[in-house]
Amino acid sequence: MSRNLYVFDEPDRFATGTIGEPGARTFFIQARAGRRVVSVALEKSQVAALAERLGRLLVELDKEGIVEDPATPIDPDDRPLEEPLNEVFRAGTLTLGWDPDAQRILVEARAQIEVESVEEAIEVLEREDDDEDGPDLLRVRIDAEAARGFVERAFRVVRAGRPPCPLCGNPLDSNGHICPRKNGQYVN
Numbered sequence: 001m002s003r004n005l006y007v008f009d010e011p012d013r014f015a016t017g018t019i020g021e022p023g024a025r026t027f028f029i030q031a032r033a034g035r036r037v038v039s040v041a042l043e044k045s046q047v048a049a050l051a052e053r054l055g056r057l058l059v060e061l062d063k064e065g066i067v068e069d070p071a072t073p074i075d076p077d078d079r080p081l082e083e084p085l086n087e088v089f090r091a092g093t094l095t096l097g098w099d100p101d102a103q104r105i106l107v108e109a110r111a112q113i114e115v116e117s118v119e120e121a122i123e124v125l126e127r128e129d130d131d132e133d134g135p136d137l138l139r140v141r142i143d144a145e146a147a148r149g150f151v152e153r154a155f156r157v158v159r160a161g162r163p164p165c166p167l168c169g170n171p172l173d174s175n176g177h178i179c180p181r182k183n184g185q186y187v188n
Contacts, residue, residue, distance in 0.1 A: 004137075005139070007139045014150055016029050022160070027041065039087055040088060040109045042094070048155075050107070076152060092111060092112030105143070106139065109138040167181040
């Protein structure tokens, strides 16, 4: 099976969002350029980690004087994800970096793969973009303003889930949950 590469240099939109009700949501990152839209499914923890690390990268780039003033107000993106929402793959790994030539932040999502060893996983991840056997890949290059907008929206999306239990911090279902801090008793 040949690899699919989805490359977006300065997309019109790079956002995260969900489909479904809290507790049963599917998380996506989505890139759009014109009429071309690519949606990649991922875990809530991956969205949170990407937003956190992207925020840290922006702080470092600001300290180095590489990106413009982060005090510029962010125009919140409250629009839903683009439809139809067709998942091209489920992300296994996310990569974040700085492209000094393009002066853009680089975000990559690689498709989840089945491997039998750590060595095999490293070999797959080190394959070149033109290697037909590599995992599917979404590559997006965005400027600092788009990155700040992504971070702001990602944190909102992650927080919009189920409320935490006041005792253990685990998510509460609409009926409560079995709380480890209450020795397995039901808390609602």
